[in-house]
Amino acid sequence: MAVLDIRDVTKSFGALNAVERFNLTVRDGELVCLLGPSGSGKSTLLRMIGGFETPTSGSIAIDGEDVTRTPPERRPTGMVFQSHALWTHMNVFRNLAFGLKLRRLPREEIRRRVEAALDQVGLAGYGERMTHQLSGGQQQRVALARSLVLEPKILLLDEPFASLDQHLRERLREEVRELQQRLGITTLFVTHGQDEALALADRIVVMRDGRTEQIGPPDDVYRKPETPFVAGFIGSMNMIEGMVSSGAFRHPSIEVPMPVGDGPALLAVRPEALEIVPVSGGNIAQVHRVTDFGAHGIVDVDLADGLRLKAMVPDARAWHAGQSVAPIPRAFALYRDGRAVHRST
Amino acid sequence: MTMPRRSAPIDPTGVAFAVALTLVIVFPLVVVGTWAFSNVWRYPAVIPQEFGLRYWNTTLARRDVWTSITTSLSLATTVTLLSSAICLPAAYAFARMDFPGRNVLFFSFLAGQAFPKFGLLVAIAGIFLNLGLIGTFWGVVLIQLVGTLLFMIWIPVAAFQAVSRRMEEAARDVGASPLRVFWSITLPQAGPTIAAAVLLSFVNTFYEIEGAWLIGAPAIRTLPVLMISFINNQPVIQYGAVLSVILWIPSFVALIFARRVIGSGSFARGFGA
Numbered sequence: 001m002a003v004l005d006i007r008d009v010t011k012s013f014g015a016l017n018a019v020e021r022f023n024l025t026v027r028d029g030e031l032v033c034l035l036g037p038s039g040s041g042k043s044t045l046l047r048m049i050g051g052f053e054t055p056t057s058g059s060i061a062i063d064g065e066d067v068t069r070t071p072p073e074r075r076p077t078g079m080v081f082q083s084h085a086l087w088t089h090m091n092v093f094r095n096l097a098f099g100l101k102l103r104r105l106p107r108e109e110i111r112r113r114v115e116a117a118l119d120q121v122g123l124a125g126y127g128e129r130m131t132h133q134l135s136g137g138q139q140q141r142v143a144l145a146r147s148l149v150l151e152p153k154i155l156l157l158d159e160p161f162a163s164l165d166q167h168l169r170e171r172l173r174e175e176v177r178e179l180q181q182r183l184g185i186t187t188l189f190v191t192h193g194q195d196e197a198l199a200l201a202d203r204i205v206v207m208r209d210g211r212t213e214q215i216g217p218p219d220d221v222y223r224k225p226e227t228p229f230v231a232g233f234i235g236s237m238n239m240i241e242g243m244v245s246s247g248a249f250r251h252p253s254i255e256v257p258m259p260v261g262d263g264p265a266l267l268a269v270r271p272e273a274l275e276i277v278p279v280s281g282g283n284i285a286q287v288h289r290v291t292d293f294g295a296h297g298i299v300d301v302d303l304a305d306g307l308r309l310k311a312m313v314p315d316a317r318a319w320h321a322g323q324s325v326a327p328i329p330r331a332f333a334l335y336r337d338g339r340a341v342h343r344s345t
Numbered sequence: 346m347t348m349p350r351r352s353a354p355i356d357p358t359g360v361a362f363a364v365a366l367t368l369v370i371v372f373p374l375v376v377v378g379t380w381a382f383s384n385v386w387r388y389p390a391v392i393p394q395e396f397g398l399r400y401w402n403t404t405l406a407r408r409d410v411w412t413s414i415t416t417s418l419s420l421a422t423t424v425t426l427l428s429s430a431i432c433l434p435a436a437y438a439f440a441r442m443d444f445p446g447r448n449v450l451f452f453s454f455l456a457g458q459a460f461p462k463f464g465l466l467v468a469i470a471g472i473f474l475n476l477g478l479i480g481t482f483w484g485v486v487l488i489q490l491v492g493t494l495l496f497m498i499w500i501p502v503a504a505f506q507a508v509s510r511r512m513e514e515a516a517r518d519v520g521a522s523p524l525r526v527f528w529s530i531t532l533p534q535a536g537p538t539i540a541a542a543v544l545l546s547f548v549n550t551f552y553e554i555e556g557a558w559l560i561g562a563p564a565i566r567t568l569p570v571l572m573i574s575f576i577n578n579q580p581v582i583q584y585g586a587v588l589s590v591i592l593w594i595p596s597f598v599a600l601i602f603a604r605r606v607i608g609s610g611s612f613a614r615g616f617g618a
């Protein structure tokens with residue numbers, strides 16, 4: 001049972017607010033992803049939870065106990081760093097045993113727990129290796145085991161797989177997800193890869209400039225982005241600026257019925273929700289390029305005013321550059337003043 | 346793990362370099378070594394007329410030689426220990442903490458070495474005279490301590506700065522106090538480099554002459570100081586040569602120790618290889 005409560009936390013570095021009035025409650029056993037572009041304050045937030053930074057204001061509590069000013073060595077948190085941060089002068093066994101020794105456990109128990117932890121991450125029998133004799137993926141596994149062996153209440157991961165290649169990253173994140181669910185450990189995972197967040201998280205927190213843009217399950221964040229920023233950051237998205245007048249969103253090349261008041265607005269359409277149909281002649285839109293991904297294709301379409309949209313098509317071979325087309329949004333969201341005002345159903 | 350051995354092709358530049366090094370370094374050593382072990386060697390013979398240990402016996406029979414060896418060893422040891430105790434924590438502070446005057450203080454260590462040393466020493470000798478430190482063991486310790494400050498601060502600062510902060514934080518994370526982190530993570534990580542600085546400090550102090558002579562004379566005579574007086578006052582070259590060979594001992598010990606540290610792999614590991 002471990003609940004993490006972050007209340008109104010702000011962290012300033014001089015004039016810069018790296019994290020600003022941040023609120024979040026992570027439920028017991030939940031995996032929350034912090035997602036945001038570089039510099040959005042994800043690491044700073046995680047480091048405050050781990051005890052490596054002190055909030056300028058606000059409070060952090062674990063299981064109802066305030067730890068805002070508790071030093072890291074007395075917090076029930078375990079952190080996995082991006083650069084594994086293994087101690088290179090110790091072998092794998094001693095890396096894992098260090099924390100247990102500090103807790104003055106008997107030697108037999110230390111050995112048992114270290115071996116169990118290594119087994120957990122699929123590295124049984126690697127105890128005698130020095131850290132430089134491991135591959136990048138193995139090093140991150142050891143780093144994970146080093147945290148898990150102490151059975152922390154909260155597991156913190158700061159882009160743990162960012163330095164690994166795509167395949168390994170996918171495999172490791174599945175392993176982490178599986179371990180996390182088996183152990184039921186409350187987890188905060190920082191990433192700036194949206195696919196990682198979508199694949200892993202029970203809930204995603206999208207951050208921007210130290211503030212929360214949206215908090216919700218992956219499904220919501222992907223399908224119902226509350227702000228244009230979230231819409232643009234998660235997955236690929238077509239953003240079309242236009243005007244609403246007399247019941248329709250209007251743009252030189254696109255017109256969509258819209259039950260909202262008149263005024264400027266932003267229409268967001270996913271490539272898979274943008275249908276294109278061939279038209280003969282006319283000057284609405286033209287195919288710029290076709291990319292064949294096998295299972296589907298992506299067609300880049302240039303509108304009359306120069307705006308380029310992406311449309312997903314089932315078969316790329318049906319399209320060719322220069323073709324005249326008309327784009328038709330099938331599902332969309334309309335934003336005004338930075339908030340969603342209407343969504344297609 | 347053993348590395349596969351490959352025979353490298355012979356590199357002419359490397360050979361030339363090795364030969365030049367041998368001539369410059371080894372040749373004088375051989376000459377001095379030969380002098381130390383010759384009973385008779387008169388011009389123009391290339392090889393001594395008579396080899397033997399006669400001058401070793403006479404040199405080592407002298408009380409002042411033994412006194413100076415003891416003095417030199419205890420001086421070098423005391424200075425190195427004191428310097429480590431003072432400089433290592435200070436170096437850590439310079440590397441990891443920010444405090445007012447940090448940069449000024451840091452560069453003052455360099456400034457101390459930038460001016461002609463002898464002038465500085467004479468000024469210090471004046472002060473020591475008033476304090477009654479002239480001709481005392483601790484007076485020499487103090488002056489030699491100043492001489493070690495530069496590399497006992499600068500080298501360890503670089504070593505501490507090279508230690509990954511994340512590594513230290515990871516240790517805090519698993520429950521280590523800041524002191525424990527320093528002892529179990531920072532020091533071993535910076536260890537090989539710091540060992541080199543300590544070694545350098547010992548050897549340098551052992552060979553130091555100006556300070557030892559200016560402050561120590563006449564009561565405190567180190568081995569190098571004694572050697573100089575031998576060379577100045579004795580027409581027999583062998584006395585100086587024997588002392589010189591004795592003086593090589595700390596260098597050899599240092600070299601062997603350095604080899605062990607580097608060869609054991611802890612050196613490479615310290616650098617995360």
Ligand SMILES: Nc1ncnc2c1ncn2[C@@H]1O[C@H](COP(=O)(O)OP(=O)(O)OP(=O)(O)O)[C@@H](O)[C@H]1O
Pocket residue numbers: 013016017018036037038039040041042043044045192
């Ligand atoms: N110790 C510090 N001193 C001053 N500014 C800092 C410090 N740490 C972070 N910042 C600033 O705070 C902001 C947030 O940094 P943070 O590292 O939390 O971003 P991030 O979301 O983790 O980015 P990335 O994805 O690149 O890791 C940045 O503008 C950064 O420059």
Ligand SMILES: [Mg+2]
Pocket residue numbers: 042043044
């Ligand atoms: Mg970061």
